[in-house]
Amino acid sequence: MLTSSLYTTRAVFFDLDGTLLDTAPDMVGALNLLLEEESAPAVDYDIARKVVSDGTKALVTLGFGSNQSDADFTRRCQRYLELYEENICVDTVLFEGMEETLSFLEANNIIWGIVTNKPEFLTMPLLKALGLDSRAGSVVSGDSLPVCKPNPEPLFHAANECNVLSTESIYVGDASRDIEAGNRAGMVTLLASYGYIDDEQLPETWGANGIIEQAPEIIDWLSETPELELDAQRAN
Helix, strand or coil, X not given: CEECCCCXXXXXXXXXXXXXXXXXXXXXXXXXXXXXXXXXXXCCHHHHHCCHHHHHHHHHHHHHCCCCCHHHHHHHHHHHHHHHHHCCCCXXXXXXCHHHHHHHHHHXXXXXXEECCCCHHHHXXXXXXXXXXXXXXXXXXXXXXXXXXCCCHHHHHHHHHCCCCHHHEEEEECCHHHHHHHHHCCCEEEEECCCCCCCCCCHHHCCCCEEECCCCHHHHHHHHCCEECCCHHHHC
């Protein structure tokens, strides 16, 4: 049995885009700035929001189509990153209820940290702009290590930085790679269904230990001390 509670959980780690922070307004905004530069029509926000977690390449493909030349695609990806970096924290905010959740963790001496595939040159300025860099016990970016999620090594690294075991930790994410990485690291995994999930995806099949619809449900999860059965693969 795998138990998660205030008594057994020493750390909670979060994915960044679509889990801790609602970065879609600025990430989609940067894409529309790029489209405007090239006299192309803006993308629909609701459609673009669902691919934000897949990063720059997915957004540029959404905006300009899949038949771009390699040279144009590379140039547009680079320009997109420049525009996003220049507008890194215009409308980005913590998801609703997340500040309450972080404050609860801090008040109960539970370390929280971030494990993201977002590169460090974007991650750290964003966290600093929101005053979160000094609060996080660990920040592991997509290029902090030679590998990134779904490899579990970034999660092991974050736990080690916080001087906790991965088995004493929870990982919260909104993508299949998050749940895979968390499961492989032996963490309790929670799927943030409020995040950037495409309509065609089947998140209930990703193997998360629980699904949350809003951030404060993490508090409920800890307080109610749910007991979870590991599937055969994780038990081995």
